[in-house]
Amino acid sequence: MSSTPPYQAAVQRYDTLPYRRCGRSGLKLGAVSLGLWHNFGDVDRVDTMRETLRCAFDLGVTHFDLANNYGPPPGSAEEHVGALLKQDFSAHRDELILSTKAGYRMGPGPYGDGGSRKYLVASLDQSLRRMQVDHVDIFYHHRPDPDTPLEETMDALAHIVRSGRALYVGVSNYPPALLREAARLLRASGTPCLIHQPRYNLLDRQIEGGLLDALADEGVGCIAFSPLAQGLLTDRYLCEIPADSRAAKGVGFLRPTDLTPQRLRTIAALNRIALTRGQTLAQMALAWVLRHPGMTSVLIGASRPQQVRDAVAATATAQLGFDAQTLAAIEVALAGR
Template sequence: MITNEPNPLYVAAPERYSKMTYSACGRSGIRLPQLSLGLWQNFGANDSQSNARHMLNTAFDHGITHFDLANNYGPHYGAAESCFGSIYQQDFKHYRDELLISSKAGYDMWPGPYGVGGSRKYLISSCDQSLKRTGLDYFDIFYHHCMDPDTPLEETMQALDYIVRSGRALYVGISNYQPQQTQQAIEILRQLGTPLLIHQPRYNLFDRWIENGLTDVLKNEGVGSIVFSLLAQGVLTNKYLNGIPKNSRAALEHQVYLADKDLTPAKLSKVSALNTLAENRQQSLAQMAIAWTLHNEAVTSCLIGASRPTQIVDSVNALNNLHFTPQEITTINHILKE
C-alpha cells in the first residue's frame, strides 16, 4: 500500500446528514443512504492509501454512511479490508456508531476445499478473518456472496444465523441469488429467527434481470436491496462514446471485467442516445444511470465505485434530479429495445 502524506486528524463535515436521503431497508428499522460506497476496486494493495482515505472521507462528508466490503476484494485477496481497517482506525473509529459496514464471503478466498462456497466452516472462518483485517468488533451486515449449489441452503443460512447470534454481525444478507433461491433463504432465516435484511444483486440499464421475479419477492417479503454495477463497468458513462481511450480499463490487455460484447457498435449507439437524453436532463450519463436505478421502488440503495473523490461528489449530485417523466421512461425503454 502506497503512503506518501502526513496523517492529520479527520473531522467529518458537520452538515453531512443534510446532503443525503436515507430510505427504509425493507420492513426493518435500518435506513440506508441512497448511495453507498463499494470498496471492490481502488482499495487494493497496488492502490494509493492516501487516495482511498480521501474517498472514504469524501463519502462520509456527503452523508454516505454505508461502506461495503468482501473478503476477496483487492488485489490481493483481503487487501481492501486491510486498507479499510487502517483508515478506520485513523479516521472512523470514533464514528463507528454512525457507520454501517458490511462484508461478504462466498467466492474463493484461500486454497483447498474449505476456502470457498457456503459451508458453515468457510463462512464463520472467513467472517473471523475479515473482522481481524478490518479491526472491527462486528459487521453491521454479513452476506453470503453467491449461491453454492454444493452446500445445502439450510447449512448456509444456519451459519449466517450463528454469525448474528455469536455477535459477529447484526444483520445478514445474500448476494447474487435468483428469485426462487431468495424466497427459500427468506423462509429458512425467518424460521431461525434471523430475518433476511437485504439482497445485493447486479442491476443497471443494460442488465435488468432482477425485474424478472426478484424485485417482486423482495417487495412482498419486506427485504431491502442494494444494487451494484450501476454503470455497467463504465459503459454507462461518456468514457467510450468516441472509442476506447488509451489506458482505460477496456484497453488494458489484462482486464477481465469488460469484454468485446460490452462495447459493440450497436451498444455504443444506445449509449450515445442515452447520453443525449441525459444532457437534456442536465445530467451526465453516469448521473442519469444512477437516478434511473433509484427509480425502481424495490431499490433501497445504490453501490457506487470510485477511483477519485470527485467521482463520489458527482454521484451524490445525481440525487438532485431523480424524477423521470413518463416520456423519458418511454424513451429509455425504446432506446434499449432497438
C-alpha cells in the same frame, strides 16, 4: 499515513443524501453506498483511498461495502480500509454501516469457497481481523452454493448474528426462488434477511424478471451493484476506449468486446437523453435504478472523490423523477442495443 492532518467530519454530512428504509427492517441506508471492490487494493494509492472515504462520509455516504476477496490481492481491501477506519473513523464507528461477504474462492483446499458453516464463520473471523473491528453491520453470502444445503448456509448466517459477529445478514446473486426460500429459513431462525445485492443497471435488467417482486413480498431491501455497468454507462466510452479504463485493462466484467458499434450507439443515445435532463449519463443511470420504490441504495465504485460527489448529486429530489416520455425514450434507446 501519520503525516496527514487529523480528519474532521463535515458537520452537515447528513443534509444532502436521502436515506431509505431497508426492506421492512428498522435500518436506513443512504441512497448511495460506496463499494470497495476495486481501487482499494495493494496496487492503489492509500492517499486516494483516504480522500475518497473522507469525501463519501462528508456527503452522508455511511455504507462501505467489502468482501473477503476484494483487492487485489484478495483481502487487501479489507486491510487498507481497516487501517483507514482506525485512523480517521474510530470516533464515527457507530455512524458507519460496514459490510463484507464470503462465497467466492478465498483460500486453497476445500474450506476456502462455497457456503458451508465452516467457510463462512472462518472467513468472517479473518475479515474482522483484517478490518480491525469486532463486528460488521451486514454480512452477506456472496453467491449461491449448489453443493451446500441452503439450510446449512442460512443457519450459519443466523449463528453469525447470534454470536455478535454481525448485526444483520443478507445474500447476493440469489435468483428469485432461492431468495424466497433463504428468506423463509432466516425468518424461521429469528434472523430475518435484511438485504439482497444483485447486479442491476440499464443494460442488465434480469432482476425485473421476478426478483424485485420476491424482495417486496419478503420485505427484503435491495442494493444494486454495478449500476453504471462497470463504467460503461458513463461518458468515458462515448468516443473511444481510454487506455486506463476497465475495458482496456480487462478488469471486472467489462471487456473491449462488449463495446460493439451497436452498444456504443445505445450509450450515445442514452447520453443525449441525460443531457436533456441536465445530468451526466452516469447520474441518469443511477437515478434510473433508484426510481424503483423497493431499491434501497446503489453501490458505486470510485477511483477519486469527484466520482462520489457526482453520484450523490444524482440523488437530488428533482433528479430522481422520470416522466413517462423520458422513460419511453430510454426504452427506445435500449431497444437499439
